Amino acid sequence: MNNSSVMDTIRVRIAGVAPESVVDGSGLRCAVFFQGCRQACPGCHNPDTWDPEGGEELSLTELVGRLRLNPLLAGVTFSGGEPFLQAPAAAVLAGFLKGLGLNLWVYTGFTWEYLRSRQSEPGYQELLNLADILVDGPFRLAEKDPNLTFRGSSNQRLIRVPESLAAGTIVLWEPQRVVIR
Ligand code: SF4
Numbered sequence: 001m002n003n004s005s006v007m008d009t010i011r012v013r014i015a016g017v018a019p020e021s022v023v024d025g026s027g028l029r030c031a032v033f034f035q036g037c038r039q040a041c042p043g044c045h046n047p048d049t050w051d052p053e054g055g056e057e058l059s060l061t062e063l064v065g066r067l068r069l070n071p072l073l074a075g076v077t078f079s080g081g082e083p084f085l086q087a088p089a090a091a092v093l094a095g096f097l098k099g100l101g102l103n104l105w106v107y108t109g110f111t112w113e114y115l116r117s118r119q120s121e122p123g124y125q126e127l128l129n130l131a132d133i134l135v136d137g138p139f140r141l142a143e144k145d146p147n148l149t150f151r152g153s154s155n156q157r158l159i160r161v162p163e164s165l166a167a168g169t170i171v172l173w174e175p176q177r178v179v180i181r
Contacts, residue, residue, distance in 0.1 A: 025105035027074025034081040039109035043141035049081035075103035087123030
């Protein structure tokens with residue numbers, strides 16, 4: 001089976017797509033919101049994404065057609081909902097998008113440590129290995145801070161995935177600050 005017929009066959013359930021977003025990671029990004037999440041964080045901004053039977057089911061080929069990828073995009077973001085609940089399909093989509101030269105941010109309610117301890121779960125290792133940045137952990141209302149960049153609560157971390165895997169310890173991503181003199 002070639003790549004395109006694989007993408008026709010694999011189905012995924014999404015809550016929606018934001019073809020051009022500047023709030024879901026660094027630079028102009030296309031965001032895919034996966035459907036289904038079990039974390040039930042109080043204060044979650046997207047409770048409509050919790051129901052694993054909600055949203056819309058479509059093939060990866062149909063989803064790629066909705067993304068309206070354009071040359072100005074810095075990358076793609078997987079958010080939700082919980083992308084790792086559909087890790088095998090998300091990993092195939094991630095591989096396709098990375099092949100186009102796009103970088104990948106993944107938001108997850110799971111922690112880095114949890115995901116690293118569950119590498120035998122289908123698709124987990126593949127999806128993690130394809131992510132450039134992982135924003136990890138559930139949203140915690142008590143640790144909410146509107147001044148944080150690209151995350152809602154201070155327990156969540158912006159993790160450089162390739163660097164962290166290579167170092168064997170978490171390497172954090174920091175937003176670049178522009179100094180105007
Ligand atoms: S992990 Fe994210 S999508 Fe899931 S309940 Fe928490 S804030 Fe909402």
